[in-house]
Amino acid sequence: MIKIEHPELDKIAEEYFDFIKETITDRAKIFKMILEQILNQRDNLDELAKKNWGTIKSFTKLLFKNKINLLKADELNGEKERRQELENKLKQGKKKDWVNDDVLQLCQSLSNEDKVKRIILASASDKDVNCFVIEVNNSFNLTKDKDNPTKDKESHLLINKIIDYDILKNTVPNEKTEKLIAYWLTERLNVNTCPYCNRSPIQTVFDNSANQKGLIRPTLDHFYPKAKYPFLALSFYNLIPSCYFCNSSLKGGEKDEDKDKDNEGKKNKVIITPKTHLNPYIDGFGDDAKFSFEFTEVQSQKSHPDNYKIILDSNKQKQVDKEKQRQIFGDNPNEGNVNIFKLEKIYQVHRDLVGELVVKAEVFKAQQENIRQFYQALSTNDSELYQFYFGNYLDEKDHNKRPLAKLTKDIVTEIIPNHF
Incomplete structure (x- = not known):
């Protein structure tokens, strides 16, 4: 994340x-x-x-x-x-x-x-x-029920009418365009990949008319669900720009394959709390969680995706804070962002990229002095060299600009640990 x-x-x-x-x-x-x-x-x-x-x-x-x-x-x-x-x-x-x-x-x-x-x-x-x-x-x-204040269903209905998520469909006040507030917000945040998965592009795009009609934008996920927390339905730091898959297919629940047919299609309920899940406005995985890979030479072509299994685990080279460890990986299947967004499982579809990165990184490692001298002659720096050669951003602060930026860096630095 x-x-x-x-x-x-x-x-x-x-x-x-x-x-x-x-x-x-x-x-x-x-x-x-x-x-x-x-x-x-x-x-x-x-x-x-x-x-x-x-x-x-x-x-x-x-x-x-x-x-x-x-x-x-x-x-x-x-x-x-x-x-x-x-x-x-x-x-x-x-x-x-x-x-x-x-x-x-x-x-x-x-x-x-x-x-x-x-x-x-x-x-x-x-x-x-x-x-x-x-x-x-x-x-x-x-409410007098201080232990469970959000159970008051009637009050929820009233709050939902006042603090109404549909207000984001209003146009931005005091502007001559028809730009909706939701589009304005995602454009201003300028988060170009889903912060939950870093897989899907989520750019905000307008038409070229003077009205600036919105064409596409990220979904806005309620980190704390508005059904349980109606007061937070429009809270700025509770609205996470995200892709449809993370917002609806994954965080919204999925079919429980272990249940009997009578329950097929019902959604699992995941309880989101600050102790069990990580809010991307607070922190990302950083280097507390790392992508790595297992190599099994099934195919003769080294870059072939069938040769790889992608692993997402704690960084073994540092002491990860216990609270953050729980937020990332959870103490049970309903906790942790890795679990709720099925990150390790879904990332297996990117084994082809891992294969390419491994081959590129090994060539780079063997020839890095020659490559570095060549790029120094072009008056470029390590970040530009990395971006040109591996096709993504090196600095963590830029990882929201392009999909799979964290995966790319983790795989490359595993093979070339002391260069970037």
């Missing part, structure tokens, strides 16, 4: 918050106004009628037991008719049992920009996310 690095990461996070904060706080204010009306705490129908009608329609469906069908905005002539429509329909509504003053207080809190900022910019290095969630819940007076 490759660490996500950017010289302006904190600045990007602040810009991102500025783009989404108004939508979040406005939604919370609309929810609050509807709740005040339902709970007979305030007559604010005139003010409410001026708000986003589509949002109001969506919110009222969530709050009532019986079906409340507000007319569409284009069927009403202005704010007076909207007010009358709201008054008539809200009187018919029977509020759900969980709609109470605590929920009203939650909406009041989420309309506070400073409190929302604490959520959106929550540090990726928080050691215990559960403690953070408890802190947030307590500050919002959300």
Whole structure:
């Protein structure tokens, strides 16, 4: 796994918050106004009628037991008719049992920009996310169940309406283009390979029009799943630009082949915690985990992929911190990034590259003085020589620029340990 690095990461996070904060706080204010009306705490129908009608329609469906069908905005002539429509329909509504003053207080809190900022910019290095969630819940007076605050399903529904992942489909404010926030974010982060696997390219590409319509971008994985942590659905350091395979096929679960046919196709549930998995905003594998290979001369051509088995293991030449060892490799099959993303198994499809690298590296090792003298005459450095000869980036900070950069370096430096 490759660490996500950017010289302006904190600045990007602040810009991102500025783009989404108004939508979040406005939604919370609309929810609050509807709740005040339902709970007979305030007559604010005139003010409410001026708000986003589509949002109001969506919110009222969530709050009532019986079906409340507000007319569409284009069927009403202005704010007076909207007010009358709201008054008539809200009187018919029977509020759900969980709609109470605590929920009203939650909406009041989420309309506070400073409190929302604490959520959106929550540090990726928080050691215990559960403690953070408890802190947030307590500050919002959300639940009395401090041991398991995220079990409150009704509150989840409300939070998901306010801190809504679909806000990323909005266009970037104050720009003349139609660039979506999600595309803006992945473009600014400029992570070109999946940090989880370092196998798949994940560039962000726009068309050439003035509108800058997005064509492709990375998926944004919730490191801590929004189903369990709804407050973190839009948190900057919880959104990991990643490839589809890591986000959906692997981290999202896979078919359990050991189960009987009645359970076929059901997803395994992997519990993500800071102690058991590594967040790429915090760290990458670095040299704590290394790719290596076993060679079995099955084919006469040395570079043939059938001659190789790729191994991903702890670096035997250094003492790896126990906590990080668990985050990378896990103490059981449900822990560790290597396990959740099936890295060693999936990397076997790149045995052809390993074969090529081994042959190239052995030639380089035998002729390195001659090769080095040649490149010195061209006024190049080791990084440029490495990139030209082995086709990838040498420095770890550049490994997010091209797929298979870590595999390439680990194999090359295993054969030529003292040159690069």
